[in-house]
Every structure is written in C-alpha cells, then in structure tokens.
Amino acid sequence: MLDNNQLLRFTTAGSVDDGKSTLIGRLLYDSKSIFEDQLEAIESTSKKKGHEGVDLALFTDGLRDEREQGITIDVAYRYFTTPKRKFIIADTPGHIQYTRNMVTGASTANAAIILVDARHGVIEQTKRHAFIASLLQIPHVIVCINKMDLVDFSEEAYNKVIGQFEEFSSKLLVKDVRFIPISALLGDNVVNRSENMDWYQGAPLLHTLETMHISSDINKVDARFPVQTVLRPQSEEFRDYRGYAGRVASGVLRKGDEVTVMPSGFVSKIKSIDSFSGEVEEAFAPMSVSITLEDDIDISRGDMIVRSNNKPEAQQDIEVMLCWLNNSPAKPRAKYTIKHTSNEQKAMINEVLYKIDINTLNRSTEDTEMSMNDICKVRIRTTKPLMIDPYRENRTTGSIILVDDATNETVAAGMVV
Amino acid sequence: MSKYYLNYLDELESEAIFVLREVWAQFQNPVILFSGGKDSIVVTHLARKAFYPSKIPFALMHVDTGHNFPETIKFRDDLIEELGVRLIVGSVQESIDQGRVAEEKGKNATRNALQITTLLDAIESNKVDCAIGGGRRDEEKARAKERFFSHRDDFGQWDPKNQRPELWNLFNGKHFEGEHFRVFPISNWTEMDVWNYINRENIEIPSLYFAHEREVVWRSNSWIPNSEFLKLDEGEEVVTKKIRFRTLGDITITGGIESDADTVEKIAQEVSAMRQTERGNRSDDKRSETAMEDRKKQGYF
Ligand SMILES: Nc1nc2c(ncn2[C@@H]2O[C@H](COP(=O)(O)OP(=O)(O)O)[C@@H](O)[C@H]2O)c(=O)[nH]1
Ligand SMILES: [Mg+2]
Numbered sequence: 095m096l097d098n099n100q101l102l103r104f105t106t107a108g109s110v111d112d113g114k115s116t117l118i119g120r121l122l123y124d125s126k127s128i129f130e131d132q133l134e135a136i137e138s139t140s141k142k143k144g145h146e147g148v149d150l151a152l153f154t155d156g157l158r159d160e161r162e163q164g165i166t167i168d169v170a171y172r173y174f175t176t177p178k179r180k181f182i183i184a185d186t187p188g189h190i191q192y193t194r195n196m197v198t199g200a201s202t203a204n205a206a207i208i209l210v211d212a213r214h215g216v217i218e219q220t221k222r223h224a225f226i227a228s229l230l231q232i233p234h235v236i237v238c239i240n241k242m243d244l245v246d247f248s249e250e251a252y253n254k255v256i257g258q259f260e261e262f263s264s265k266l267l268v269k270d271v272r273f274i275p276i277s278a279l280l281g282d283n284v285v286n287r288s289e290n291m292d293w294y295q296g297a298p299l300l301h302t303l304e305t306m307h308i309s310s311d312i313n314k315v316d317a318r319f320p321v322q323t324v325l326r327p328q329s330e331e332f333r334d335y336r337g338y339a340g341r342v343a344s345g346v347l348r349k350g351d352e353v354t355v356m357p358s359g360f361v362s363k364i365k366s367i368d369s370f371s372g373e374v375e376e377a378f379a380p381m382s383v384s385i386t387l388e389d390d391i392d393i394s395r396g397d398m399i400v401r402s403n404n405k406p407e408a409q410q411d412i413e414v415m416l417c418w419l420n421n422s423p424a425k426p427r428a429k430y431t432i433k434h435t436s437n438e439q440k441a442m443i444n445e446v447l448y449k450i451d452i453n454t455l456n457r458s459t460e461d462t463e464m465s466m467n468d469i470c471k472v473r474i475r476t477t478k479p480l481m482i483d484p485y486r487e488n489r490t491t492g493s494i495i496l497v498d499d500a501t502n503e504t505v506a507a508g509m510v511v
Numbered sequence: 512m513s514k515y516y517l518n519y520l521d522e523l524e525s526e527a528i529f530v531l532r533e534v535w536a537q538f539q540n541p542v543i544l545f546s547g548g549k550d551s552i553v554v555t556h557l558a559r560k561a562f563y564p565s566k567i568p569f570a571l572m573h574v575d576t577g578h579n580f581p582e583t584i585k586f587r588d589d590l591i592e593e594l595g596v597r598l599i600v601g602s603v604q605e606s607i608d609q610g611r612v613a614e615e616k617g618k619n620a621t622r623n624a625l626q627i628t629t630l631l632d633a634i635e636s637n638k639v640d641c642a643i644g645g646g647r648r649d650e651e652k653a654r655a656k657e658r659f660f661s662h663r664d665d666f667g668q669w670d671p672k673n674q675r676p677e678l679w680n681l682f683n684g685k686h687f688e689g690e691h692f693r694v695f696p697i698s699n700w701t702e703m704d705v706w707n708y709i710n711r712e713n714i715e716i717p718s719l720y721f722a723h724e725r726e727v728v729w730r731s732n733s734w735i736p737n738s739e740f741l742k743l744d745e746g747e748e749v750v751t752k753k754i755r756f757r758t759l760g761d762i763t764i765t766g767g768i769e770s771d772a773d774t775v776e777k778i779a780q781e782v783s784a785m786r787q788t789e790r791g792n793r794s795d796d797k798r799s800e801t802a803m804e805d806r807k808k809q810g811y812f
Contacts, residue, residue: 101519170655171648173701180519182699194676201678309516322532327565335564341529341680346515370560378515382528382561395536419676433681436536495681502685504675 102308105184105199105232107192107223108209113240117209117278118172118185119150121300124285127174150278169199178304193452193467194419196223197507200230201493204308207236207299212245212275216258222452224259228266229415229469229509231486233311235271236302243277247290265455267486270306274299312379313488317345318406318481319399320435320491325384337368337384338393343435343490346378347385347401354402355393356481361402362387379490396437398481398491406491408479413447414494414508415485416464416472422505424464430496430505432476440477441496447471464506471511485509520708527554527696528561529680530659534641534694535561535568537684541641541694542599544630544812545571547583548759549716550645552590553705554696556714558643559594570597572642574630576622577604578740578761586717601633621764627810631667634691641684641692644812649701659698665689667810693812706779720778722755722770733766757782 106114122128136152143149172183184199186192200206206227210220227235237259245251252275263271274283275294282288283298297305325337347353351364365386367377377383385399393399400406418424424443432441446462449470457471464470474494485492496506517525531554534541543558545551558567573587591598603622606612606629615621634642648655658674660682675683684692697705709716727734728747734754735741740763743749754767755778772778 099519100516101522170652171699172655173649173699175701175703180704198676198678202680314515322529323536325562325565329564329566332564337564339532339561341525368563370563380522380525380529381517382525382532384563431685433683435681436533490679493679493681495678495683497683497685502683502687504677504683507676507678 099179100308101180101182102205102303102306103182103184103203104205104207104303105186105196105203106207106209107186107196107199107227108240109211109217109219112209112211113278114185114209115151117207117238117240117276117284118183119152120278120281120284121183122172122174123150124281125174125176125300169195176300176304181303192219193222193226193417193469196226197230197417197419200226200232201489201507203230203232204311205234205236205303205306206232207238209238209240209278210255210259212239212241212251212255215255216262218453220259221262221455224263224266224268225452225455228263228268229417231267231489231509233269233308234306235268236299237271237273238278238299239273239275240278242275242282242288242291243280247275247277247282247288249291249293252294272296272302274302313344314378315345316404316406316483316488316491317347317351317401318343318435318483318488318491319347319385320437321393321395321397321399322436323395324393335386336390337386338399339382339384340399340436341382342377342379344379344488345401345404346376347399348376349373352402353387353399354405355391356398356400356405357408357479358391358393358397360389360391362389362391364388396435398435398437400481406481406483406488408481410476410479411444412474412476412480412482412494413511414472414474415511416443416470416474416496416506416508418464418466418468418470418506420498420503420505421466423466424506429499431499432474432480432494432496434480434482434494435491437480439480442475443472443496444475445473447473472508474508482510484511520704520711523697523700523704524557524560524708526680526699527557530682530694530696531558531561531643533660533682533684534643534696537682538641538692540637540639541643542570542572542637542639543567543643544645545573545587545598546645546759546812547573547579547587547717548645549705549709549720550647550697552645552714552716553700553708554643554645555590555594556712557696567594567596569643570599570637572599572601572633572637572639574601574626574633575603576626576761577602578622578738578763580717580719580736580759580762580765582717582719583759599633599637601629603629605629606632622761623764624811626812627667630812631810634667635689639691640686641694643694643696645697646693646695646812647700647702647705648695648698657695657698659695660684661693661695662686663691663693663810667691669693669808669810671808703779703783706775706782710775710779716775717759719756719759722753722773724751724753725767726750727752727754727767731766733768735764735766736762738762 140149186195186199276283285300322340448457483491492510494508612625726737755770772781
C-alpha cells in the first residue's frame with residue numbers, strides 16, 4: 095500500500111429497505127474485503143433464514159437483535175482498503191432514532207451517501223437526510239439512486255430523482271453533490287461500471303470515493319490548539335520541560351509563531367513542537383503534538399493556544415443548532431455540563447429560539463419542547479467563556495455536546511451558529 | 512493538492528494518541544489491559560508516544576489465566592522493566608482457588624470465560640475507573656458497534672443497545688462511583704494497519720508471531736500447540752510443524768497457521784493475502800454466532 099494514502103470517512107443514509115446494508119456488503123464484497131469465514135458465516139445464516147443466495151446485508155447487521163429482526167439498530171463501523179485509500183464507513187439505521195444516529199455518523203464524515211429507491215424517488219426521509227448532511231456540514235454528498243434494476247435501468251427515472259433532489263436542496267448548504275445510478279443487489283456502478291446503463295457517463299461509486307478531493311475538508315487557515323493535558327516529566331533529563339499536549343484542531347502552527355493563550359490572553363512564542371520521534375518545524379490538523387512556549391505561563395486543560403493575529407471568539411452566550419439525543423426531553427432552564435474541545439463548563443439552555451420541522455424545514459416558535467431527535471436553535475449561557483468559531487468554518491471548535499449531570503449521559507449535540 | 516494532510520497511518524496514530532490523552536485527563540486511575548498480544552503492545556507503544564517525554568502514566572494490567580505461553584510472560588516482564596511502569600496481575604487460578612469461578616469441564620474446556628470474573632475483580636479491587644484495551648472494530652461484528660469510550664455499569668456490564676452517542680471527538684467519560692469505562696484507542700485500525708504500523712515503527716513483538724518450529728496437534732481447523740494442558744483425543748497426533756500465531760490468547764485455544772514468515776514485513780505480506788479473519792482460528796469465538804457479543808455484555812475485554 096502506498097504510504098501517502100489518505101483516510102476517508104463516510105456515512106450511509108436512506109430509509110428502511112432502500113438497500114444501505116446491501117450496498118455496504120456489495121462494496122466490501124466486490125473490493126475483496128470480506129474474509130472466507132465471514133462469508134461462510136453469512137452464507138449459513140442466509141440459508142437458515144431461507145434466503146436464496148447470500149444476503150450481503152448480513153455483513154453489517156451485527157448484533158443479535160438486529161440479525162433476528164433483520165434491522166440495523168445502531169451505528170456500526172466497517173473498514174475497507176483499496177490500493178488508493180482506506181475507508182471507514184459509519185453505517186446508520188434508517189428508521190427509529192434515525193436523526194440521532196445519522197447525526198452521530200455524520201459528525202466525523204467527509205462524505206455522505208444518501209440512498210434513494212429509484213421506484214419511489216425523493217421522499218420525506220431523503221429530505222431529512224440531506225438536511226442533516228447540510229446541518230452537519232458534511233463536505234461531500236453522493237446521492238445513489240438504487241434499485242435501478244427494478245426500473246429497467248431507465249435514464250428517465252434517474253433524471254427524475256435528480257430533478258426532485260435539486261428542487262429542495264437549493265435551500266440547503268451542501269457544497270458538493272453528485273448523483274450515481276446503481277443496483278446494490280446486482281453490483282451495477284458500485285465497484286464495477288454498469289453494463290446496463292450506457293447513458294451514464296460518470297464514475298462508479300467506489301472510484302468516486304477513491305478520487306474525491308478531501309485534503310481541504312479540514313480548515314487549514316485558523317490555527318487552533320486546544321490543550322488536553324500538560325506534560326511535566328519527572329526525569330532529570332527533562333526537569334524543566336513543560337509541554338502542552340494536544341491535537342491541532344485546525345490550521346498550522348510553526349516554531350517561532352507568536353501565539354496567544356486563551357482565555358487568559360497571555361502572549362508568547364512557540365519554542366518547540368515536539369513528538370516522540372523528535373522536534374518538528376510545524377504542526378497542522380489533525381496532528382497530535384506537544385508544544386513548548388518561550389515564557390512560563392500558567393496553562394491548563396481547556397485553554398486554547400492560537401495565533402495572535404487570528405483568534406476565535408471568547409463567548410458566554412452562544413447560539414447553537416442543537417440536536418436532542420436523549421429519551422428524556424430537555425428540562426427548561428436545567429443545568430448541564432457543556433463539552434467543547436478539551437474545555438468543560440456548566441451551562442444552561444436559556445432560550446429555545448425555534449424548532450425546525452425537518453420534513454418541511456419550517457421553523458416553529460410555538461412548539462419549543464425538545465425531545466429525542468428534535469433540532470432546535472437555542473441560546474446557551476455558560477459559566478465561563480468558550481473559545482468558539484462558527485461550525486460552518488470549523489467543525490472542531492464549532493461543536494459542543496451537553497451532558498446531563500443527573501445521569502452522566504450525552505443528551506445533545508450542538509453546532510455553533 | 513496541499514501538503515498539509517496526513518497519511519492514513521499517521522492519522523490513526525494521532526487519533527489514538529488523542530484518545531489516550533483524553534483518558535489521562537478524564538479519569539483518576541486508568542490502566543492498560545495488557546495481554547501480550549500485538550494489539551495491546553501497539554496501544555502501549557502509542558501511550559509511550561502520547562506522553563513522551565513523561566513516562567506512561569498508567570499501570571499495565573494483565574489477566575493471567577495460568578495457561579500462558581511462557582514467551583508471553585517473559586515479554587511482558589521485560590517490557591514493564593523497560594517502561595518503568597507498574598504491573599497489576601489478576602490471576603484466574605486465584606479466582607478458582609477462592610471459589611469465585613469454577614473450571615470448565617470436558618474436552619473443549621477453556622479458561623476464557625473465567626477471565627471475566629478475574630478481570631472485573633481486579634478492576635474493582637484496584638479501584639480502576641478506566642481500562643484501556645486493544646479491541647478493534649474490524650475484529651468481530653459485536654465490536655463493530657463499540658464506542659471509543661464505552662460505559663460499563665457497576666456490574667461491569669456492557670449495554671450495546673443503550674450506548675452513549677459519540678460525536679466529533681468529544682468523549683464523555685463521566686461516570687458514577689463503581690462504574691468504569693473501557694476505552695479503545697485503536698478502534699479504527701484493521702489487522703493490516705496494526706502490522707503496517709508495527710513494521711513502520713519497528714515495534715518489538717513476541718517471537719510467537721514469527722514462523723518457528725513447534726510441536727502441534729491438528730484440531731478444529733488449526734494447529735494447537737502442545738503444552739502441559741493439552742489432552743490428546745483418540746486419533747490425534749503430535750507433530751512438528753513450522754507455524755506462527757496470528758493472535759495470542761491462551762495456549763490451550765490459540766491455533767497457529769503454517770507459515771514461513773519470519774519478519775514483520777513478511778507477516779504483513781502474508782496477512783494482506785489472507786482469506787480468513789484472525790479470529791477464525793480461535794475456538795472461543797466459534798462456540799456460537801453471537802459468542803463475542805454475549806461475553807462482551809458480561810464484561811469481557
Ligand atoms: N432489486 C433490488 N433489490 C435490492 C437492491 N438493493 C437492495 N435490495 C433489496 O432491498 C431489501 C432491503 O435491503 P437492505 O440492504 O436490508 O436495506 P436497508 O434497510 O437500507 O439496510 C433487501 O431485500 C435487498 O435485497 C437493488 O439494487 N435491487
Ligand atoms: Mg440495514
């Protein structure tokens with residue numbers, strides 16, 4: 095495998111039975127990423143269930159309940175590698191709790207594959223998925239029009255779906271949308287080019303995933319370094335060493351850069367950027383390094399080192415698009431722990447500005463109760479300032495989660511507006 | 512194309528280091544679960560990198576079934592000395608002697624399931640609030656659903672249907688007294704990634720992974736090593752073969768494969784051409800289709 099190969103993370107979305115699991119099974123199977131014993135195991139399960147042939151969907155439907163009920167209940171991760179790239183798939187279920195699970199899978203994805211059944215065209219569920227993809231700012235969206243075999247591989251059916259999709263997606267913020275007609279069951283345009291659809295000039299799905307440009311998916315402009323922990327070795331050799339350990343969230347930091355530590359505002363210069371293998375001249379996202387500064391300043395976990403001429407905003411009143419993830423609804427004016435990069439504070443949801451009906455994209459200012467899967471714009475007040483950027487500019491410094499102190503559960507995910 | 516991107520191994524490494532540092536920041540008393548296998552060796556190597564120039568700030572915990580390869584124990588002790596970290600051993604033999612668990616009976620008896628009790632006892636008595644493991648999502652279908660930060664209740668149990676959502680890189684390790692977390696820094700690595708990384712980083716691994724001559728018996732589709740614990744069945748015969756192990760577990764259940772691969776590079780080549788998953792040779796996973804899920808719910812690694 096080439097040493098400069100990149101990693102691409104993608105998520106799959108579609109309604110129940112649109113063929114998500116079959117598609118992933120097909121990708122793994124045709125790219126020879128399935129082992130014999132795995133194949134044997136699903137062959138025997140397929141037989142037990144009375145399926146003819148191998149049910150490729152069984153590769154991803156992992157847990158006992160899922161296999162028994164034939165559904166996908168949670169996010170499952172799959173891996174495969176081609177000579178061009180390594181892929182991580184977040185396979186998310188299409189029905190119950192779809193918003194919660196898709197939001198989870200989408201949060202780290204470079205690309206989203208949205209499946210549409212060619213017979214049914216764009217349905218409400220498709221709109222929800224496209225909306226979530228835009229809300230989570232997934233850089234690339236691939237709409238796969240599946241089950242083309244059931245519509246005689248007709249170009250007309252394909253164009254109809256494109257028309258329907260473009261009609262409503264013009265209202266959304268998706269940067270890069272592509273359309274591919276496929277048959278997950280038969281393999282057309284998944285890994286291999288379809289022989290049944292001469293009229294389609296574009297690339298098959300795998301080739302699209304292998305070649306799409308992802309280096310610019312991370313913000314390389316705004317240098318942000320959230321401090322995770324301070325390294326203070328006890329050894330003689332490194333007695334005076336004080337390294338700030340963390341992962342570059344965005345941008346590039348160089349030795350000698352003038353930096354500001356937030357929220358304190360102290361200014362210093364980067365003395366060294368260290369890793370186990372030695373010093374490096376520069377560090378960029380998403381590298382994990384340890385930084386030392388020229389001056390002895392008091393820095394701890396939760397602080398952020400940034401370049402002095404480009405700072406995030408330190409804010410205590412934050413507007414976020416919040417997705418509620420928990421069974422119990424949000425309690426009015428209740429206190430939560432807010433987690434933002436390595437920072438953690440107490441927070442209160444001060445005001446629900448509106449709720450989005452994700453079927454119509456209409457905003458409601460009347461119904462402002464937040465239950466599982468609801469998406470609302472809210473105003474949050476924190477006990478101390480957070481160093482934030484808008485989510486659309488920075489997925490790392492623009493995202494937060496809320497933890498309920500009574501249960502310790504992660505109850506909401508938010509994107510800074 | 513901008514020069515500012517990482518290749519996939521560097522990205523996986525950076526992610527794992529990030530996770531290890533989160534563990535250190537979020538927990539009081541974390542340990543690395545060290546089995547002596549390649550995955551926990553890689554995790555330990557990553558911990559070294561994550562905290563350099565400090566020492567690894569965690570103890571290593573080994574659940575000792577008493578059915579070890581002697582090579583594994585030697586490797587473990589040498590590594591502990593080199594790193595200067597503390598070793599905690601949970602002994603399955605002691606759990607048996609104390610009547611906490613009963614030895615399985617019959618031909619296919621193993622101590623595999625007994626480890627759960629010993630592990631949970633060791634976690635409790637050492638007040639461990641986070642056990643870092645080398646589990647990977649590509650290993651097994653139940654593991655494909657694991658979070659990086661995986662919550663365990665005060666009985667040490669995993670509830671796969673009620674896991675905390677994990678978004679971006681915001682890991683929530685909050686827990687109540689008596690509960691703990693399992694954290695898997697190399698969740699996103701595949702077996703191939705592990706070998707490529709061992710090769711690139713020149714990480715030392717036990718000699719058992721390299722092809723060597725050994726007395727073995729052909730049983731459930733693999734070469735089971737001869738040892739003091741092995742009881743021969745009728746028709747079974749001890750032979751000498753050149754083999755190597757793809758994973759390391761108890762000497763009683765870990766099957767070897769015939770191989771000439773005697774360097775990491777050759778192993779990586781061999782693995783990339785394999786048509787069987789690594790756990791395909793482990794009889795503990797073959798007991799039923801959901802064997803791993805069932806054990807994991809109870810508190811298994
Ligand atoms: N004819 C046809 N059937 C398909 C295709 N893709 C999936 N299916 C079938 O549609 C059903 C649902 O597929 P599955 O992958 O489980 O859908 P999921 O719920 O989105 O994961 C199964 O019976 C599949 O065999 C396709 O391209 N053509
Ligand atoms: Mg499915």
